[in-house]
Amino acid sequence: DVKVTQSSRYLVKRTGEKVFLECVQDMDHENMFWYRQDPGLGLRLIYFSYDVKMKEKGDIPEGYSVSREKKERFSLILESASTNQTSMYLCASSLKGSGNQPQHFGDGTRLSIL
Amino acid sequence: AQTVTQSQPEMSVQEAETVTLSCTYDTSESDYYLFWYKQPPSRQMILVIRQEAYKQQNATENRFSVNFQKAAKSFSLKISDSQLGDAAMYFCAYTWETSGSRLTFGEGTQLTVNP
Numbered sequence: 001d002v003k004v005t006q007s008s009r010y011l012v013k014r015t016g017e018k019v020f021l022e023c024v025q026d027m028d029h030e031n032m033f034w035y036r037q038d039p040g041l042g043l044r045l046i047y048f049s050y051d052v053k054m055k056e057k058g059d060i061p062e063g064y065s066v067s068r069e070k071k072e073r074f075s076l077i078l079e080s081a082s083t084n085q086t087s088m089y090l091c092a093s094s095l096k097g098s099g100n101q102p103q104h105f106g107d108g109t110r111l112s113i114l
Numbered sequence: 115a116q117t118v119t120q121s122q123p124e125m126s127v128q129e130a131e132t133v134t135l136s137c138t139y140d141t142s143e144s145d146y147y148l149f150w151y152k153q154p155p156s157r158q159m160i161l162v163i164r165q166e167a168y169k170q171q172n173a174t175e176n177r178f179s180v181n182f183q184k185a186a187k188s189f190s191l192k193i194s195d196s197q198l199g200d201a202a203m204y205f206c207a208y209t210w211e212t213s214g215s216r217l218t219f220g221e222g223t224q225l226t227v228n229p
Contacts (some may be wrong), residue, residue, distance in 0.1 A: 031215050040123070042205060042219040050214055058216065090159065099209040100147045100166060103217060105159035 006091050006106040011022070014114055019078040021109050022094035023091030032057075032074035033103065034066065037088040049074055050096065081113045116209050117142045127196045128228050134181075135191045135218045135223045137206030139192035145211035146188045148182070153222075154202040162204070165189065193225075 007022035025032065031050055033045040045058030047066040055066050063085060067075045074093075078085055088110050092103040117140045128135035137147070146159045150162040165182050172180050177197075183191045193200055206220040 001212055021223050033216065035217075035219075036133075042118075042221045043207075044218070044219070045216055048214070048216055056214075059218075088157075094215045097215075099145070099211045099215055100164065101215050102149070102161045102164065103159075104213065108157045108188075 004091055004093055004104050006089075008109050009048050009107060010110050010112075012112045012114060013078075013081050015081060015083060017078075017081050019081045019111070019113075020091055021076040021078075021111070023074045023076070023093075023106055024072050025074075025104070026072065027093065027104070028071065029093035029104075030071070031094045031101070032068065032105075033092040033094075034064075034074065034076045035090045035092065036060065037090055037108070043090060046076065049078040058082040077100075083113050085111065086113045087111060115206060116210070116218050117144070118206055118218050118220040120206055120223050122223045124224045124226070125223070126226040126228060127193070129196055129198060130193060131196055132194045133225065135193075135204050135206075135225065137189045137191070137220055139187050139189065139206075139208050141187070141208065141210065143210040147209050147211075148180075149209075149217070150178070150180070150191045150206040151205045151207060151219075152200075152202045153205065154199075161207075162213055183223070196227050198227050198229060201225055 033048040034046045049068045091106040094101045094103045189190040
């Protein structure tokens with residue numbers, strides 16, 4: 001089974017802090033994704049990556065950056081956390097290929113910015 | 115722009131009954147894929163079923179089936195013989211052939227199963 005592991009299930013940080021959310025997958029997937037989940041809005045794509053050191057902006061990249069130094073690890077960075085970034089963050093991975101490759105998700109990190 | 119709409123924020127069903135969750139989408143792509151994901155309280159997103167747009171036959175997975183109406187851009191999920199374990203948030207999602215598998219999600223439908 002594919003395992004996508006997010007480093008924290010719950011995280012509390014303060015406004016202005018630099019925040020790192022880590023995600024590791026163990027199935028050698030090329031694609032990795034970061035989504036943000038908010039009530040009534042579903043999941044929205046922040047950033048994604050097709051390969052090491054490669055990144056693409058999703059639908060809501062403002063205020064975020066990412067890093068992919070190794071194939072199995074994809075980090076989401078909040079450069080200067082703000083209260084409107086309080087949310088659930090979900091990481092996912094999938095095989096490279098056509099659009100029908102299913103994504104495998106981590107358990108999510110519920111981030112609170114105070 | 116590709117959009118996915120789930121017009122039912124909440125639904126409920128009696129155990130053993132059938133329920134249908136609605137989803138509509140908007141796209142100009144010809145090659146695309148549709149998915150239903152389930153998110154129980156544990157938060158783990160689980161793929162329930164997927165449909166390739168080029169296939170006319172509706173996908174089925176045990177008690178789960180879809181009604182894919184391509185012309186109407188509608189993709190509803192039917193759950194038969196509902197079980198308590200089906201209670202979850204359900205998300206409809208879409209991707210297209212050249213997207214690199216990035217997903218566009220609907221708002222979600224919270225399904226309650228009553229014993």
